[in-house]
Amino acid sequence: MSILIYLIPIALILGLFGLLAFIWSLKSGQYDDLDGAAQRILLDDDEEQK
Amino acid sequence: MTTQINNNAYESLTHTDETGSHNLNILVKGVHCALCIQKIETTIRAYDDVSYVRLNFSTGSLNIKWAGDTELADDFARAVEKLGYQVFPYNPEIEKNTEEQESRFLLLCLGVAGFAMGNLMLLSVGLWATDEITMGMNTRSLMHWISALIAIPVVMFSGRPFFRSAWAALKNGTTNMDVPISLALILATGMSIFETLNHGTHVYFDSAVMLMFFLLIGRYLDFRARRQAKGAAHDLLQTLNGFATVVEGTHTRQMLIREIQPDMIVSVAVGEKIPVDSMIIDGESTVDTALVTGETMPRDVKTGDDLYAGMVNLSTPLRLRVAKAAEDSLLADIVRLLEKAEQSNAAYVRLADKAARLYTPVVHFLALSAFILWAFLLGAAWQDALLIAVTVLIITCPCALGLAVPVVQVLATGQLMKRNVLVKSGDALERLAKIDVAVFDKTGTLTLGKPVLQDDDYTPKHMQFAASLAAHSAHPLSKALSDAYDGELIDVSDLKEHAGQGLSAIIDGHAIKLGSLKYCGLAEQSDNMYPQIALLIDGARADVFTFKDHIKDDAKDITATLKTQNIQPILLSGDRASVAQHVAEKIGIDTVYAEQSPVEKTEIINRLKAEGHNVLMVGDGLNDAPVLANANVSMAPGSAVDITQNAADIVFMGDQLAPIWNAYKDAVMAQKMVKQNFALAIAYNCIAVPFAFMGHVTPMIAAICMSASSLLVIINSYRLKFTP
Numbered sequence: 001m002s003i004l005i006y007l008i009p010i011a012l013i014l015g016l017f018g019l020l021a022f023i024w025s026l027k028s029g030q031y032d033d034l035d036g037a038a039q040r041i042l043l044d045d046d047e048e049q050k
Numbered sequence: 051m052t053t054q055i056n057n058n059a060y061e062s063l064t065h066t067d068e069t070g071s072h073n074l075n076i077l078v079k080g081v082h083c084a085l086c087i088q089k090i091e092t093t094i095r096a097y098d099d100v101s102y103v104r105l106n107f108s109t110g111s112l113n114i115k116w117a118g119d120t121e122l123a124d125d126f127a128r129a130v131e132k133l134g135y136q137v138f139p140y141n142p143e144i145e146k147n148t149e150e151q152e153s154r155f156l157l158l159c160l161g162v163a164g165f166a167m168g169n170l171m172l173l174s175v176g177l178w179a180t181d182e183i184t185m186g187m188n189t190r191s192l193m194h195w196i197s198a199l200i201a202i203p204v205v206m207f208s209g210r211p212f213f214r215s216a217w218a219a220l221k222n223g224t225t226n227m228d229v230p231i232s233l234a235l236i237l238a239t240g241m242s243i244f245e246t247l248n249h250g251t252h253v254y255f256d257s258a259v260m261l262m263f264f265l266l267i268g269r270y271l272d273f274r275a276r277r278q279a280k281g282a283a284h285d286l287l288q289t290l291n292g293f294a295t296v297v298e299g300t301h302t303r304q305m306l307i308r309e310i311q312p313d314m315i316v317s318v319a320v321g322e323k324i325p326v327d328s329m330i331i332d333g334e335s336t337v338d339t340a341l342v343t344g345e346t347m348p349r350d351v352k353t354g355d356d357l358y359a360g361m362v363n364l365s366t367p368l369r370l371r372v373a374k375a376a377e378d379s380l381l382a383d384i385v386r387l388l389e390k391a392e393q394s395n396a397a398y399v400r401l402a403d404k405a406a407r408l409y410t411p412v413v414h415f416l417a418l419s420a421f422i423l424w425a426f427l428l429g430a431a432w433q434d435a436l437l438i439a440v441t442v443l444i445i446t447c448p449c450a451l452g453l454a455v456p457v458v459q460v461l462a463t464g465q466l467m468k469r470n471v472l473v474k475s476g477d478a479l480e481r482l483a484k485i486d487v488a489v490f491d492k493t494g495t496l497t498l499g500k501p502v503l504q505d506d507d508y509t510p511k512h513m514q515f516a517a518s519l520a521a522h523s524a525h526p527l528s529k530a531l532s533d534a535y536d537g538e539l540i541d542v543s544d545l546k547e548h549a550g551q552g553l554s555a556i557i558d559g560h561a562i563k564l565g566s567l568k569y570c571g572l573a574e575q576s577d578n579m580y581p582q583i584a585l586l587i588d589g590a591r592a593d594v595f596t597f598k599d600h601i602k603d604d605a606k607d608i609t610a611t612l613k614t615q616n617i618q619p620i621l622l623s624g625d626r627a628s629v630a631q632h633v634a635e636k637i638g639i640d641t642v643y644a645e646q647s648p649v650e651k652t653e654i655i656n657r658l659k660a661e662g663h664n665v666l667m668v669g670d671g672l673n674d675a676p677v678l679a680n681a682n683v684s685m686a687p688g689s690a691v692d693i694t695q696n697a698a699d700i701v702f703m704g705d706q707l708a709p710i711w712n713a714y715k716d717a718v719m720a721q722k723m724v725k726q727n728f729a730l731a732i733a734y735n736c737i738a739v740p741f742a743f744m745g746h747v748t749p750m751i752a753a754i755c756m757s758a759s760s761l762l763v764i765i766n767s768y769r770l771k772f773t774p
Contacts, residue, residue: 031154039084
């Protein structure tokens, strides 16, 4: 059972990474325009993006 | 509508930061597809100095950052307008800042709860699959402690939306569904902490966090739906924040509408909206008043007449003296009236909250008496007595009760959506099921809302002349005439449009006049209730065209069906009594109120409500918006103006009235389901609670019962899908 000492922290840290990534995406405004994101997937991106 | 962009209008809205980079926000209207995004962004990006351009599809705001000349701001606005979109200055005050924050807050709570749920499940699988012997007491304790360390901060963090709402309700001396939810969260967590401290067998951190996670999903989706519904009023206010052309001596300049003061002189070009309430000091024109009064036909106006913000100038440029600042305009009044009515409607107590009001005290009393019974009368240890009391509370967990209403509402609205009826608020169906009076607006609701040429035998030659002339005018009657004619048009020369009167031109050497009977020098019949225009060829009367607003095909059937359900139909119109009476007779409505202003309409609704009626209002004009918001429940056709659709609880598509009946039928059915669900939840409690009370329920059984009762309610609700 001593393997738990490693596995539980690893699971928690991985989960925490996920949470931090989510919070970052939230803060950077990725959820502000959900409808726009759905439309933008249809755009060609071969033109140069600034 | 066109906005003339003069120099410096948008430049004045540009913000420059310390690095010398400029930032401008423009509101773009008419964006509806991916191509629009691409066209606008590519056009702006083509400017050399632009470093960033992003169009927010949801809000329509275009954000541009660039270096160099600030004068480019107006070029950007012009460029976007040239693409065919309407541009308005973006007013940051109206920006839904608080809503944006609320949305982020809910998402954050949801994300944190999701993280905790995932990790707690990992631990729970091990815990529920084993017992003290196979796993060992110490390992179990360790896992309980880890669960506690994850769950306690997360419940405190992510449970805030529920705790806040529950606390607010308790402070006001009432309860809502959030009170039992908060209590369940706190108790499940509290009891688990107690178990962890006492090295107990089972903890319920996972149940608490999972309940919270699912409820947060519901809360977020509900929030998004409501925000979308609110969008229209927001759009209207943004439109009011455009620019107007202010005349100062000999020159003009663009000014933000919200900065206009009384007694300023503004000029309004053809096709522009009247920016503020004002009086005409120079010019004669025709204005489209549909937005303000709901009338279909444009009105002729002359010097000295009063105009209201939101009307559209149709034929000749006008010069106006401002009577009131924008925030005092009639349109602003309507928006305010609307907001007030919406707030008062929020006072409606939903069935779920009503249930919670009865349910909460009963459950608390039961738990308390269980504790007293076991601790004082039966002499059990206080820890055991507390455990039994908490089990009673947990087994009566409001999950099933909390699900009883929303599951049915989600299914019923989904069902109606397929039939082109959009239900905007969950409790609208609840209110719709109770109506006993249905009030209809006339124009656009019972009728199609646009003039159609009556099928009389017009001479083809006259039709051709009239249609060729009418093709050059934007007047609704001209449009109706053009629509009715599908032959070839002939060239006209010397075309002149006489504002509010008619058209004159030369065709094949004949002098042709097309216009009102008065303009053509013919006597008007005072008893005629339909608009007419006449055609003169070389000064002689050739034909008179009569237009009519058609009644929707199934209007008569629907009112008759409503009557069979003891729902009294009423016609409430701003139109002339003779027209309203005529339509009512044709459809079979006995009660008619005609020539009513928006304020009078609202009064009639309030009187009906005071008499104890539950009123459904169906309307489509902006003038109907406050009336809709005041009724117990309201519907608007999809052809209604944005703000009216926004005010209505239910929006239906198409040129038919059948959706009104469908929605009513489904609402009654859904209400039946809700009541069944409540009965199921109560029956479950009646069986489970005595066992818990007697101390016979082990935690494992409590957990299974909780899920089973929720499942039962969900399965029952799905029967709605199989009803015709």
